[in-house]
Amino acid sequence: MPTIDDALRVLSTTFGYSAFRPGQEDVVRAVLDGEDVLAVMPTGAGKSLCYQLPALVREGLTIVVSPLIALMRDQVAALRNNGVAAGALNSANDEEEASRVRAAMREGTLKLLYVSPERLSSESLADFLARRGVSLLAIDEAHCVSQWGHDFRPEYARLGEVRRRLGDVQTMALTATADGATREDIAQRLFPRAPRTFVQGFDRPNLRLAMSPKTDAPRQLSAFLGRHREESGIVYCATRNAVEKLAEKLGDLGYRALPYHAGLEQAVRQANQDTFLQEDGVVMVATVAFGMGVDKPDVRFVAHAAMPKTIEAYYQEIGRAGRDGAPADTLTLYGLDDMRLRRQQIAESQAPEEVKRIEYRRFDALVALCEAPRCRRQTLLAYFGETSEPCGHCDLCEGGVTLFDATRETQMILSAIARTGERFGSEHIVSILVGDETEQVRRLGHDTLRTFGVGRDKAKNEWRGLIRQVYAGGLVENDITGYGAWRITERGDAVLRGRETVTLRADVHAPKDTKKARRA
Ligand code: ADP
Ligand code: ZN
Numbered sequence: 001m002p003t004i005d006d007a008l009r010v011l012s013t014t015f016g017y018s019a020f021r022p023g024q025e026d027v028v029r030a031v032l033d034g035e036d037v038l039a040v041m042p043t044g045a046g047k048s049l050c051y052q053l054p055a056l057v058r059e060g061l062t063i064v065v066s067p068l069i070a071l072m073r074d075q076v077a078a079l080r081n082n083g084v085a086a087g088a089l090n091s092a093n094d095e096e097e098a099s100r101v102r103a104a105m106r107e108g109t110l111k112l113l114y115v116s117p118e119r120l121s122s123e124s125l126a127d128f129l130a131r132r133g134v135s136l137l138a139i140d141e142a143h144c145v146s147q148w149g150h151d152f153r154p155e156y157a158r159l160g161e162v163r164r165r166l167g168d169v170q171t172m173a174l175t176a177t178a179d180g181a182t183r184e185d186i187a188q189r190l191f192p193r194a195p196r197t198f199v200q201g202f203d204r205p206n207l208r209l210a211m212s213p214k215t216d217a218p219r220q221l222s223a224f225l226g227r228h229r230e231e232s233g234i235v236y237c238a239t240r241n242a243v244e245k246l247a248e249k250l251g252d253l254g255y256r257a258l259p260y261h262a263g264l265e266q267a268v269r270q271a272n273q274d275t276f277l278q279e280d281g282v283v284m285v286a287t288v289a290f291g292m293g294v295d296k297p298d299v300r301f302v303a304h305a306a307m308p309k310t311i312e313a314y315y316q317e318i319g320r321a322g323r324d325g326a327p328a329d330t331l332t333l334y335g336l337d338d339m340r341l342r343r344q345q346i347a348e349s350q351a352p353e354e355v356k357r358i359e360y361r362r363f364d365a366l367v368a369l370c371e372a373p374r375c376r377r378q379t380l381l382a383y384f385g386e387t388s389e390p391c392g393h394c395d396l397c398e399g400g401v402t403l404f405d406a407t408r409e410t411q412m413i414l415s416a417i418a419r420t421g422e423r424f425g426s427e428h429i430v431s432i433l434v435g436d437e438t439e440q441v442r443r444l445g446h447d448t449l450r451t452f453g454v455g456r457d458k459a460k461n462e463w464r465g466l467i468r469q470v471y472a473g474g475l476v477e478n479d480i481t482g483y484g485a486w487r488i489t490e491r492g493d494a495v496l497r498g499r500e501t502v503t504l505r506a507d508v509h510a511p512k513d514t515k516k517a518r519r520a
Contacts, residue, residue, distance in 0.1 A: 060135030425484035
């Protein structure tokens with residue numbers, strides 16, 4: 001039986017590294033002991049070696065499932081470069097390459113076979129492998145197995161069945177991001193028994209975390225980018241259209257900004273990605289289609305022009321910065337329009353109710369991170385189940401935030417919502433609070449309400465920001481089907497009746513008046 005010392009030897013002779021990185025050794029040991037393993041390790045931790053080393057010190061063939069052809073291509077090329085017999089089977093193979101790989105498998109010389117989940121589920125390949133015998137099945141990006149992960153892929157859902165077909169072969173699943181629910185789901189879907197689970201620290205101390213309410217996104221982003229002239233980074237946008245527009249705008253401002261989204265022609269996408277990888281000082285303006293499997297160590301910043309989908313997605317996306325360990329900067333902009341859009345997406349999705357409920361909760365967790373009163377990193381790590389001290393260099397640690405007892409203000413908001421029958425969105429509620437006699441206010445007689453004008457001492461923008469926090473705090477919920485009418489939740493009701501108090505941030509400003517917000 002090969003031992004950890006054999007693995008260490010291969011680490012040095014084949015890969016030229018002198019020591020394991022934190023976490024690698026324990027995982028490799030468990031695999032060599034024959035255990036099924038679920039390993040959650042941050043991006044850049046060195047997950048690949050956790051299956052490559054066992055594959056090389058053992059007899060037989062290791063299958064590596066990977067969702068991305070580009071990723072397979074890079075890994076296979078790197079392994080071959082190090083003299084390792086590795087090959088890939090996927091839709092991008094030409095026939096010659098595929099038959100060379102198959103021949104190497106038949107002869108038993110191939111050590112590592114990278115394969116797409118679709119290909120592995122095909123009966124012919126699975127049967128061939130079952131007859132031939134496989135010594136280890138490694139599933140990379142394993143969060144794709146779970147509906148609760150941030151990147152569910154239906155073809156991953158069948159991998160549990162594939163594992164059985166391969167004769168209940170020893171299996172390891174690897175991912176960079178999985179919260180508790182996702183980990184459990186992965187374990188259930190892939191393994192017959194609970195696997196040995198390794199969760200390595202999520203802290204990436206070299207990343208500076210910052211989030212800001214969206215007031216003027218182009219201006220905020222260009223201020224951020226201005227601190228990173230000549231550096232490489234990524235700006236994530238929510239839509240293809242937003243990508244195009246922002247890339248153009250940044251181009252006008254003198255940045256080397258390239259667009260990337262799934263709607264671009266394959267050749268253009270590839271060219272832009274190559275430029276980003278090979279040259280310095282390129283800003284990739286992209287949808288989330290960009291990034292998985294892109295290994296550029298010196299990405300110095302990641303910005304979100306709009307909110308990510310979940311904390312996991314956020315973590316994964318900012319995690320593309322600073323893989324070399326040197327300081328890297330992040331900025332995430334968030335606004336009420338993002339929140340409404342996301343909630344609407346969830347409501348309109350085809351997912352079962354139970355999944356939707358979880359999606360809402362997860363999104364709420366992200367909103368809470370955006371509006372967190374304390375250390376951003378602490379809040380982020382707490383989400384992944386880690387406790388930590390205040391980091392000292394996130395936006396909240398540096399700037400600090402002023403908290404205030406907002407019970408009275410919250411009651412005013414809730415009361416205006418209640419007295420108008422929970423039928424109106426922010427703008428109308430704000431008009432009532434500041435005593436603005438709009439046409440709608442007069443027509444509905446809302447200028448006679450007791451709450452009319454009680455919030456005169458604050459600007460409309462301040463009230464919008466407060467409503468957003470009250471929303472983030474779960475005191476009101478949104479009528480997602482149309483006009484953005486606020487409804488009071490049970491907790492909101494407790495505040496309205498004076499049974500609970502509310503603490504809010506004093507420094508959260510409202511997003512700019514968007515058309516949508518005005519209509520609401
Ligand atoms: P992950 O898949 O966890 O994001 P990779 O497996 O791609 O990470 O590894 C990231 C980088 O770290 C690669 O360039 C890899 O060669 C390097 N690396 C991995 N393990 C070690 C090690 N023990 N010593 C030095 N470099 C390592
Ligand atoms: Zn901090």
